[in-house]
Amino acid sequence: MNKLYYLLIVFLFLIFGATFFAIQNDYIIFRFPKKNITIELNNNLSTKKTIKIFYWNNTKWINENVDILISGKLDEDISKIINAWLNLLDEERIIEKISLQTALISDFSNELFLSFDRNIINEEHSTYQKLMLIESLLKTLRNNVISITPTNIDNTQELEKTGKISKINFLVHHKTMQDPHLDFSNPWPIEGYSVE
Amino acid sequence: MPMKIIMKYSNKISKGVIVILFILFSPLFSFSSHQLKIFTIMLNPGGDAKDAGRTLNDSFERGITLQFCLDLKKTIEITYPNVRVVLTRIPGETLEFLQNANFSNRLDADFYLSIHFYKETDVRPKMFLYHYINDLFYSPITSDISFIKYNNAHLININKTIEYANKMKQTLELSNQFDFKYLLGIPFKPLVGIKAPAIALEVGLKNSNDYYDFVNPILLSLESILNSKTLN
Numbered sequence: 001m002n003k004l005y006y007l008l009i010v011f012l013f014l015i016f017g018a019t020f021f022a023i024q025n026d027y028i029i030f031r032f033p034k035k036n037i038t039i040e041l042n043n044n045l046s047t048k049k050t051i052k053i054f055y056w057n058n059t060k061w062i063n064e065n066v067d068i069l070i071s072g073k074l075d076e077d078i079s080k081i082i083n084a085w086l087n088l089l090d091e092e093r094i095i096e097k098i099s100l101q102t103a104l105i106s107d108f109s110n111e112l113f114l115s116f117d118r119n120i121i122n123e124e125h126s127t128y129q130k131l132m133l134i135e136s137l138l139k140t141l142r143n144n145v146i147s148i149t150p151t152n153i154d155n156t157q158e159l160e161k162t163g164k165i166s167k168i169n170f171l172v173h174h175k176t177m178q179d180p181h182l183d184f185s186n187p188w189p190i191e192g193y194s195v196e
Numbered sequence: 197m198p199m200k201i202i203m204k205y206s207n208k209i210s211k212g213v214i215v216i217l218f219i220l221f222s223p224l225f226s227f228s229s230h231q232l233k234i235f236t237i238m239l240n241p242g243g244d245a246k247d248a249g250r251t252l253n254d255s256f257e258r259g260i261t262l263q264f265c266l267d268l269k270k271t272i273e274i275t276y277p278n279v280r281v282v283l284t285r286i287p288g289e290t291l292e293f294l295q296n297a298n299f300s301n302r303l304d305a306d307f308y309l310s311i312h313f314y315k316e317t318d319v320r321p322k323m324f325l326y327h328y329i330n331d332l333f334y335s336p337i338t339s340d341i342s343f344i345k346y347n348n349a350h351l352i353n354i355n356k357t358i359e360y361a362n363k364m365k366q367t368l369e370l371s372n373q374f375d376f377k378y379l380l381g382i383p384f385k386p387l388v389g390i391k392a393p394a395i396a397l398e399v400g401l402k403n404s405n406d407y408y409d410f411v412n413p414i415l416l417s418l419e420s421i422l423n424s425k426t427l428n
Contacts, residue, residue, distance in 0.1 A: 126314040183383035
């Protein structure tokens with residue numbers, strides 16, 4: 001009786017070991033039933049838009065058409081416009097390579113906050129050249145922000161903000177931009193100051 | 197009896213009355229129509245000991261503007277003896293933010309002129325005039341007693357500022373020496389916080405020694421302002 005008992009135990013462990021070996025080496029594979037996963041489609045699809053970028057070239061305004069993808073979120077789209085403006089000015093060798101860190105719109109005062117990684121103004125330039133650089137950015141925004149309307153009509157908060165940015169704050173690394181001649185301690189009106 | 201006393205001392209009494217009347221009303225006679233009034237101009241040379249300013253060939257803006265202001269001061273004082281000219285800094289002095297504005301406001305300057313130069317790359321030198329605004333839709337401050345933010349001090353005399361700037365512009369436009377480009381109202385930092393009519397003049401220099409050629413044209417442009425203000 002004892003011998004039978006031991007033989008049974010050995011046989012059971014043999015089966016168990018063989019089964020474990022087979023599972024470890026993928027001879028036996030267990031497939032568990034999967035849960036149903038539904039994928040939500042994002043209704044805010046990006047669309048391609050052509051925008052006009054303006055810059056001042058000594059005596060006159062020059063504009064160029066650039067294609068960007070707009071997402072419908074105003075601050076993201078403004079960021080793309082400004083980066084396109086910075087890239088164009090870098091190509092034209094008006095400014096050095098500068099990028100926009102952050103573009104945020106205030107909910108309370110319709111002010112736009114732009115933070116760059118470097119000062120966009122060249123200190124050696126005349127005040128007028130510095131002024132026209134800022135004016136070219138303002139002109140680019142004025143001419144393009146209205147045209148960028150979110151396609152998702154359910155996004156009413158974004159629609160209310162469209163075209164209603166009235167002032168812009170210029171920052172470098174999230175601190176007020178400094179220049180010996182132009183005062184950036186107050187926000188600049190989007191209409192600018194220039195007579196041109 | 198009193199009548200007899202009055203009659204006796206009538207001559208002395210009448211002389212005394214005349215003297216008293218003279219003392220009382222003499223201040224009126226001291227102001228003639230041709231009395232000359234002291235007019236104070238504050239000249240601000242751009243830059244300071246800490247901020248050398250823009251590079252101009254072999255020198256910096258701070259040195260050239262100071263030289264220019266000293267020459268202009270000397271010329272103004274010779275031409276208009278009743279004009280007092282004060283400079284905002286001396287060589288080697290470092291200025292703090294709003295220090296010039298405080299100085300001008302305490303001194304109650306009648307006119308503030310800020311001088312700036314940059315390196316000109318075009319054929320002819322260019323000249324610009326600026327006055328300070330920080331809001332396109334501004335209203336002059338007319339109340340004598342009011343709390344005003346420092347960056348709205350320019351609104352106290354904004355109309356006079358624009359008047360002076362236009363007078364300067366009319367003269368400067370006629371010059372053949374340079375191209376007068378624009379008179380602009382912009383947030384020009386060196387003019388922040390100044391109560392007096394304040395204007396900035398920016399000129400492009402091809403060579404650093406060319407600054408001296410602008411002394412006489414600037415003096416001529418100030419003529420229309422100084423002639424009307426140095427007479428009562």
